[in-house]
């Protein structure tokens with residue numbers, strides 16, 4: 304099987320090393336009038352769309368952003384950076400700039416320039432300074448033009464250990480036990496951007512060793528794993544996920560990691576791999592741990608198949624941590640006391656929050672940590688999957704085996720001063 308190595312196709316300078324850096328502030332429609340910028344643009348006095356995109360990318364990389372949103376809104380093109388789940392405005396441009404900017408992004412991701420009526424997705428790699436990055440470019444047509452999201456994946460980021468991800472002591476123990484299973488399907492679920500990949504890589508790294516054969520199939524490869532053979536799905540689609548997985552099974556692996564289960568077909572092949580005596584790890588979109596079972600059933604994965612393969616499901620979200628520089632204690636309101644489930648008489652209960660300082664750009668938060676719930680599939684639960692029981696019935700059964708809902712994990716993280724109640728409400732509602 305051909306494995307296409309992903310070569311960075313461009314080498315770029317970073318901050319201060321490049322001759323042609325431009326000032327975004329000078330062309331921001333919030334500081335200059337749109338008419339003025341439009342005139343400059345028409346007279347060719349503005350930096351080129353290519354230079355503007357380049358500067359936006361450099362700013363995003365330097366500030367540690369995870370994604371960049373380019374969107375045409377009422378009378379302007381707004382560009383915002385996504386940091387740890389919240390958006391910050393970077394720049395506004397006149398609406399005329401939307402087309403040229405989107406065009407540059409499409410060209411870098413080798414998308415069809417002339418297609419403006421359908422969604423498109425592509426990616427490319429580039430090196431900035433010493434950092435290798437993958438850029439995933441997603442374009443959708445909206446009322447006033449096209450909206451583009453660029454996701455930044457840092458390839459040089461190192462793999463975390465499962466102990467470093469923020470799992471509670473109980474959940475870490477549960478995960479370790481699941482990873483000792485010689486075979487079966489272990490799913491890491493959550494919405495997009497919830498750190499699923501980081502967890503699944505850490506989990507593979509935890510079980511990988513020179514005595515075991517570890518093969519992964521990914522689209523694209525996000526981290527390099529020691530002790531593993533990594534199959535990267537080629538952008539030209541010369542072979543697909545199912546081809547790769549069937550071929551991998553013939554190579555006699557012990558542990559298989561699958562980037563993501565997206566449909567019934569990948570779900571079934573993953574199950575097949577688990578049935579043939581492998582420990583299979585994968586990620587999947589889901590709203591909670593038990594919900595993942597129903598999602599797979601709804602996708603069309605047969606119940607008997609699931610019941611005989613799934614060993615456990617991790618569901619996780621990322622929550623912002625209080626900035627250590629400006630952390631302060633405060634007295635809880637009665638509403639907050641109710642939220643943490645404390646009796647009203649314990650009104651002197653104190654919790655923590657960030658005041659906001661230069662270290663956290665005034666947000667009061669710095670860095671993120673996972674909150675999670677992990678369900679281990681007991682024999683009774685296995686039977687319930689087979690019978691396609693309701694989510695509520697399965698949840699009640701899981702609770703008998705010590706399953707704790709994600710909210711409990713989050714509240715515990717607020718009580719121990721890792722995060723705030725406001726942040727829990729933002730993430731969990």
Ligand SMILES: [Zn+2]
Pocket residue numbers: 626627628629630657658659660661662663664665667668
């Ligand atoms: Zn701070």
